[in-house]
Amino acid sequence: MAREATIQRKITVTAAAWVVALVIFFPILWTILTSFKSEGDAINLSHFFSTPWTIDSYFEVQSRSDYFHHFFNSVIISIGSTVLALLFSIPAAWSMAFAPTSRTRDLMMWMLSTKMMPAVGVLVPIYLIFKTLGLLDNVWGIMSILMLMNLPIVVWMLYTYFKEIPVDILEAARMDGATLGKELVYVLVPMAVPGIASTMLLNIILAWNEAFWTLNLTTINAAPLTAFIASYSSPEGLFWAKLSAASTLAIAPILVLGWISQRQLVRGLTFGAVK
């Protein structure tokens, strides 16, 4: 009796959960489906499933607007800015986690507060500086801006990961006669790598999707996928199939990366406050 009731309950809950999940996922699903239609069929809702499927849009997106150029820009910018941010923040987070001073807490809070500064507040000078230095629409320029944007978050995330490495274990290693070099290679690095890896993954996702600076500081040469997609927003003409194909290509890599990293996502983005 009780068993039947729980099964019935599970069926209801499962149905509800799936309906809600599909509704939330629907815009993405629809984008993927539309990308396999011809332009004419894409807007024909009533016969959407009976018209033929095609992959022409994908070829056209590449040949007309050079998708791969923007894709590689996205890859270079997101990975480049993340690696740069890690180079700066690993030593910083490391020393704050293992040799904290009375000011460490304030320093961390100050770093977080720089994130609070709205990007528009500095848009004008950054734009003019970039214009003077010839950094507008330059991969290095946008890369360094994104690095600075995300640096506070990277420091915070790394700090919370490093904080969990027990200091006692270092002492134990030292007692056992490990030199500083051995300590680093055999004890510290293996314990720090998972934290660094998930920080890196999350930061790549954030940089990939960043859409304020990329829209304002790039046009063609350095334009990543965010800016590339925005160029499809022209009010005249309906190019839904091509738009969908370009969108699918733009979100697919990061969607996979995101799904892989979803376990670390929560503790990373909440700075370890929710685990």
Place this chain on the structure above:
Amino acid sequence: MATRQTRTLARFMVAPSVIILFVWMIVPLVLTLWYSLQRYNLLHPDRGGFVWFRNYYFFLTDPDFVQAIGNTLILVVGVLVITVVGGILLALLLDQPVWGQGIVRLLVIAPFFVMPTVSALVWKNMLMHPQYGILAGIWSAFGMRPVAWLTDYPLFSVIVITAWEWLPFATLILLTALQSLDEDQKEASEMDGANFINRFIYIILPHLARAVTVIILIETIFLLGIFAEIFVTTQGGPGSASTNLPYLIYVQALLNYDVGGASAGGVIAVILANIVAIFLIRIVGKNLDA
């Protein structure tokens, strides 16, 4: 424990990050302040000069400004309410035993990884298009007249799009928090005869308080700067019905070439953000200590 040597080394290791962050913050900020006191239009480089607070006067008395502030607040609060309430409900649902839980989770968090320009364009065209959009299709199927979402309800549409992007984030965090709830405590309350509502108010909700605080903090940081969603969908219009502060400043700077006016707006945006930040940082600082 820490010797003087390690302390010096520690300082040396922190310094680069602090210095570049400081420079990145202070140089543009000082420049913004300086420009905001100048007459500086890229179209009229010959007409320059120090004008004191004229730019602020023009910006603050601009009716668009008042509307932009209002829109910014409505946008932030609207999305926060939808994502927190919706997130709690969704998390409660997904916390139950469900067949295919892994896939359901994947589907629910997917929107968070979609870049803002893509989600805005997809919503604008395939969902909200007054003629060919899915919503128009559903409306006509029920015999109602399709709604021109982006022209008739521009701000509401932007809120819906943004909430769709952030709902997965809130859900995921709340779900994680729910799963850390002590099973024994839940069972004990069930034994004591507490019904679901009582359990929700006295046990689950207090347990989620910390997660909700964190969601509010992080979402506010990002929502105050919403730009791409407006840039791609409504361009701030019709009129200035969906213009928020970032978009207004963008229009001043890069469309009207009014560097002075845009800088004054930038300074105002920084001040407003700081007011919000002071509250938030305090709450978070307190919560993270615990």
